[in-house]
Amino acid sequence: xxxxxxxxxxxxxxxxLIGIFAEKVRRQIIIALGNSGDGLNVTDITAxxxxxxxxxxxxxxLMREAGVIDMRSNGxxxxxxLTLTGPLAQLESTFATLSADYEPVxxx
Numbered sequence: 001x002x003x004x005x006x007x008x009x010x011x012x013x014x015x016x017l018i019g020i021f022a023e024k025v026r027r028q029i030i031i032a033l034g035n036s037g038d039g040l041n042v043t044d045i046t047a048x049x050x051x052x053x054x055x056x057x058x059x060x061x062l063m064r065e066a067g068v069i070d071m072r073s074n075g076x077x078x079x080x081x082l083t084l085t086g087p088l089a090q091l092e093s094t095f096a097t098l099s100a101d102y103e104p105v106x107x108x
Contacts, residue, residue, distance in 0.1 A: 010097040017087050020066045026059050039081035
């Protein structure tokens with residue numbers, strides 16, 4: 001028998017991450033950082049995603065809070081880089097829970 005409470009808990013715990021990956025600008029930032037090698041500063045990211053610097057900073061803050069990226073200082077500039085290992089493991093766990101709870105409808 002399915003444990004839908006466990007699925008609800010798993011989805012609630014991953015909701016922030018799912019939201020991060022659902023938003024187009026944040027996906028663009030993730031891809032840009034993934035292709036950057038050593039990370040990018042806000043100016044570089046702003047040029048790549050073509051939105052205002054305050055908007056980029058807002059997205060970066062949300063992504064840091066979710067654990068998808070982190071930042072290091074290089075003098076006065078901040079360099080952002082991906083930290084996907086933990087978030088991806090969390091999503092894998094969530095989807096494994098959902099898969100275990102999934103009961104296909106007969107005939108479908």
